[in-house]
Amino acid sequence: MGGKERDTLNFLRYIKYIQKVSTCTSSFQPCKLPPTSAAAKFHSMRTYFQVQEWMHLHQEQFLLDPMDWGWEIVQGAMLPILIDIAAAPGDLLDVIRCNCKTECRTARCSCRKHGLVCTSGCGECRGESCANTVTEVACVGTSDDEDGL
Numbered sequence: 001m002g003g004k005e006r007d008t009l010n011f012l013r014y015i016k017y018i019q020k021v022s023t024c025t026s027s028f029q030p031c032k033l034p035p036t037s038a039a040a041k042f043h044s045m046r047t048y049f050q051v052q053e054w055m056h057l058h059q060e061q062f063l064l065d066p067m068d069w070g071w072e073i074v075q076g077a078m079l080p081i082l083i084d085i086a087a088a089p090g091d092l093l094d095v096i097r098c099n100c101k102t103e104c105r106t107a108r109c110s111c112r113k114h115g116l117v118c119t120s121g122c123g124e125c126r127g128e129s130c131a132n133t134v135t136e137v138a139c140v141g142t143s144d145d146e147d148g149l
Contacts, residue, residue: 099123
């Protein structure tokens with residue numbers, strides 16, 4: 001895709017979004033977009049942390065705190081921080097919704113897959129009767145939760 005030296009990752013992501021939406025003949029797939037600058041930042045932080053851990057594996061005095069490098073503790077589990085800003089433009093967030101027949105626990109849930117919580121616009125759960133609401137953690141799994149997408 002490429003851009004100018006002063007173009008930000010978010011600007012290039014937006015340009016790619018406009019290109020994809022204006023030329024797609026079927027449904028748009030947000031997973032085809034480049035990462036947001038926030039997602040790239042946290043990924044880079046976690047990568048740096050992992051490399052430092054490997055390089056200093058047997059040096060106990062060199063211990064980085066993973067919480068300073070893109071990780072957080074949520075409900076007793078250490079999870080990667082994926083983003084700290086909106087996952088996509090507002091108009092795209094308005095159209096992503098799931099139609100899960102089960103509890104929206106895995107990446108088969110389109111909301112969870114895109115790092116979003118389920119909302120009242122979702123087909124079955126309506127953002128109330130599922131495991132992907134505001135009080136739950138949005139993380140990607142691999143089981144069969146969503147039918148029809």
